[in-house]
Amino acid sequence: MESEEDDMDCAPVVPNIKRDAPNILITGTPGVGKSTLCKKVAETTGMNWLEISKIAKENNCLEEYDEVYQCPVLDEDKLMDGLEETMCQGGNIVDYHSCEFFPERWFDVVFVLRTDNTTLYDRLIKRGYAGKKLEDNVDCEIFQVVLDEAKNSYKENLIHELSSVTPENLEQNLEKIYLWIQHWFENNQT
Numbered sequence: 001m002e003s004e005e006d007d008m009d010c011a012p013v014v015p016n017i018k019r020d021a022p023n024i025l026i027t028g029t030p031g032v033g034k035s036t037l038c039k040k041v042a043e044t045t046g047m048n049w050l051e052i053s054k055i056a057k058e059n060n061c062l063e064e065y066d067e068v069y070q071c072p073v074l075d076e077d078k079l080m081d082g083l084e085e086t087m088c089q090g091g092n093i094v095d096y097h098s099c100e101f102f103p104e105r106w107f108d109v110v111f112v113l114r115t116d117n118t119t120l121y122d123r124l125i126k127r128g129y130a131g132k133k134l135e136d137n138v139d140c141e142i143f144q145v146v147l148d149e150a151k152n153s154y155k156e157n158l159i160h161e162l163s164s165v166t167p168e169n170l171e172q173n174l175e176k177i178y179l180w181i182q183h184w185f186e187n188n189q190t
C-alpha cells in the first residue's frame with residue numbers, strides 16, 4: 001500500500017498536471033520476451049527503454065548475491081530514488097521481471113508477457129540457466145507469479161496479459177502497444 005508521503009513524491013505542485021508522455025511497464029518471468037518487445041517499442045516510438053537490471057548494475061544498486069537463486073539482490077530504495085525524476089517526466093518503457101516494488105503512480109499501463117512452460121524452458125536452457133534457477137523460473141511462469149504480483153500492485157484495468165510465444169505474437173503485441181500509446185495521447189492532449 002502506498003503511503004501518503006509516497007503519493008506526494010511525483011505529485012505536481014500545481015494539481016492535475018499530467019505527464020507529457022505515458023510510462024509503460026513491461027513485466028514477466030525472465031525469458032518471456034520483455035527485452036525483445038521493449039527494444040522494438042523504443043526504436044519505433046522513441047520512448048526511453050529502462051532495463052532495470054542493467055541500470056541497477058551500472059548505478060551500484062545491487063546489494064548481496066543470492067546464492068540460491070543465483071542472482072543479485074536489488075537495493076530497491078536507491079534504485080527508486082535514482083529513477084524518480086526520469087519517471088516523473090514520462091515517456092519511459094520499463095523492463096523488469098518483478099513489479100511490486102515500483103510506485104504504482106509511475107505507470108499508466110502494465111503489460112505482463114506470458115509463455116507456455118515448454119517454450120520458456122527451451123529459451124532459458126539456451127540462455128544457460130540450469131538446476132534450481134531454471135526450475136524456479138519455469139515454476140514462476142506456471143504459477144503466474146508475476147501476473148499475480150501485478151494484480152496485487154496495480155489497478156486491474158491497467159493490466160494487460162499478452163501471449164509471447166511466437167513471432168506473430170510479437171507483432172500483435174507491438175500493434176496493441178502502439179494503439180494503446182496512440183489512445184493515450186488522444187486522451188491526454190493538453
Ligand SMILES: Nc1ncnc2c1ncn2[C@@H]1O[C@H](COP(=O)(O)OP(=O)(O)O)[C@@H](O)[C@H]1O
Pocket residue numbers: 028029030031032033034035036037123164165166167168169170
Ligand atoms: N514473441 C516471441 N516469439 C519467439 N521468440 C521470442 C519472442 N519473444 C522473445 N523471443 C525470444 O526469446 C528469448 C528471450 O527473450 P528476451 O526478450 O531476452 O526475454 P526477457 O527480456 O523477458 O528475459 C530470445 O531468444 C528472444 O529472441
